[in-house]
Each structure stands twice: as structure tokens, then as C-alpha cells.
Amino acid sequence: MYQHKYTLDLLAEFGLNDAKPISTPMDYMVKLSKTSSTHLGDVSSHIILIGRLMYLTNTRPDICFLVSTVSQYLDYARDTHFKAALHVFRHLKGAPAKGVLFFAFADLNLTAFSDSDWGASPDTRRSVFGFYYFLGKFLISWR
Incomplete structure (x- = not known):
């Protein structure tokens, strides 16, 4: 896609x-x-x-x-x-x-990765974080 x-x-x-x-x-x-x-x-x-x-x-x-x-x-x-x-x-x-890229046949194991940076915003000193969720080799959600 x-x-x-x-x-x-x-x-x-x-x-x-x-x-x-x-x-x-x-x-x-x-x-x-x-x-x-x-x-x-x-x-x-x-x-x-x-x-x-x-x-x-x-x-x-x-x-x-x-x-x-x-x-x-x-x-x-x-x-x-x-x-x-x-x-x-x-x-x-x-x-x-x-x-x-999505494949027709693949394993369907759920894998998640995350990262954060505490106090990274110079204006608000709020934390910044992100994550990725994979279902097999497919990226299904991120932030």
C-alpha cells in the first residue's frame, strides 16, 4: 500500500x-x-x-x-x-x-516496540513516547 x-x-x-x-x-x-x-x-x-x-x-x-x-x-x-x-x-x-507492504501468508505473532524521552519538550517538559505494533510482519498500529 x-x-x-x-x-x-x-x-x-x-x-x-x-x-x-x-x-x-x-x-x-x-x-x-x-x-x-x-x-x-x-x-x-x-x-x-x-x-x-x-x-x-x-x-x-x-x-x-x-x-x-x-x-x-x-x-x-x-x-x-x-x-x-x-x-x-x-x-x-x-x-x-x-x-x-502486506504479505498474503505470514505468522500472526503480536510484537510491540516502544520508546520514550522523559521531559523532551522544551516548552511543557512533558514526556514524548511512541510505539509500534506488528502482527506478524505487518505494521498494524503506531504512534
Whole structure:
């Protein structure tokens, strides 16, 4: 399952067809916060961009963490948040047809993985965590 055409349409819509692809969905050296840079004048394009990325996470679990992180700041949209969201498009450009693969026959063992970072948010000092559930080799849930 993949959204190749949708990904290519998003790249064209945001003018990133000629952007250089990158291997990581997020620049992990950039720390996002409510006061990290100047406020965006027009937040509507940022909200649309995040909404479309949220739809894309259904078949691209590799961008879930970034989309979740950037969507926390919709009411405090800053330049760095918008740049972080555009960063994921450069990652998508590298493999627009990447998706979730399901096999017809496989074992059905339930496996779970989780990770957490206590006090990672610079604004609220709340914990950040995530998990993945696999049924056999199939990713069935994540956060």
C-alpha cells in the first residue's frame, strides 16, 4: 500500500519537484519550541501542509514522529516549524513510492516496540513516547 501519486502531487503543489532528496525525515539538530523563531504571517498554508502530511502517515510510518511533533505547534506556527514540515517533503522525494507492504501468508505473532524521552519538550517538559505494533510482519498500529 503506497500513495505514490499523492506524494508527487504534494511535491508539485508546494513547489518542491526540483528539491534535493534527503535520507532523514527530520533535522534532529533543530529543537522546535513555541518561541524558536519569527511567527508565520499566513498560517493557512502551514495548516494545509500539516493536514496533508497527516493523511500521508497512513502509509508512511517513517514520517509519523515528525508530523506529530510539528502538529503540536499549529497555534504557534513559526518559520522553523514550517521549514521542518518542508524538510519531510525532501525526504519523501527520495522515495515517493515507499509504503506499507502486506504479505498474503505470514505468522500472526503480536510484537510491540516502544520508546520514550522523559521531559523532551522544551516548552511543557512533558514526556514524548511512541510505539509500534506488528502482527506478524505487518505494521498494524503506531504512534
